[in-house]
Amino acid sequence: MNDVLRELAAPVLSYTIKKIERIEKGAVHLQEGTTFTSPILAKVLEHCEEMICFIVTIGSALEMEAARLNDYNRLTEAYILDRLGSLTAEHTINAFHDNMNRRYRNKGYGVTLRFSPGYCDWLITEQQKLFLLVDTEAIGVTLTESCLMHPRKSISGVFGLFPVATDDTTSPYNPCVQCRKRGCHARRRRVD
Numbered sequence: 374m375n376d377v378l379r380e381l382a383a384p385v386l387s388y389t390i391k392k393i394e395r396i397e398k399g400a401v402h403l404q405e406g407t408t409f410t411s412p413i414l415a416k417v418l419e420h421c422e423e424m425i426c427f428i429v430t431i432g433s434a435l436e437m438e439a440a441r442l443n444d445y446n447r448l449t450e451a452y453i454l455d456r457l458g459s460l461t462a463e464h465t466i467n468a469f470h471d472n473m474n475r476r477y478r479n480k481g482y483g484v485t486l487r488f489s490p491g492y493c494d495w496l497i498t499e500q501q502k503l504f505l506l507v508d509t510e511a512i513g514v515t516l517t518e519s520c521l522m523h524p525r526k527s528i529s530g531v532f533g534l535f536p537v538a539t540d541d542t543t544s545p546y547n548p549c550v551q552c553r554k555r556g557c558h559a560r561r562r563r564v565d
């Protein structure tokens with residue numbers, strides 16, 4: 374399966390770093406004019422000076438192969454391949470997040486947890502604003518009218534950079550700790 378995965382999944386990532394002008398009334402205002410509206414995101418980014426906007430994709434070959442397997446009624450293989458595609462995209466963005474955490478720690482900054490449009494109270498329609506900030510052409514990701522990404526195995530989102538003392542090991546704010554939403558598959562039980 375490893376060889377198949379290597380052949381079908383080609384992770385690529387595009388990102389940009391934007392200065393935050395101010396955060397007020399549940400909205401994050403960027404210096405270049407974009408405003409993201411989400412009280413939870415605004416709280417997460419409360420002490421941040423900059424925000425990293427990213428989109429990652431593994432391309433469309435894997436989902437095409439999963440669809441082909443489905444058509445031939447090879448449902449278990451299709452399901453496993455689909456799950457592996459999701460995990461590969463997750464692993465790619467987690468590695469990027471960890472990498473940025475290490476890089477910015479040395480410069481006196483911490484990184485927040487990451488958030489994506491469509492989760493918490495951040496409307497999926499804000500995906501359109503995110504897509505105007507990131508170079509999506511370079512990685513071949515497009516948005517449908519309902520703001521879903523194509524290829525489907527793509528992840529978009531943001532995380533913040535906030536000043537922190539190099540010996541400060543305090544965890545960044547995690548809204549999931551107080552959130553009562555049941556069955557949220559994006560819930561973070563620990564901060565990493």
Ligand code: SF4
Pocket residue numbers: 413492493494548549550552553554557558559560561
């Ligand atoms: S559990 Fe966490 S990710 Fe899910 S809605 Fe609540 S705050 Fe957002």
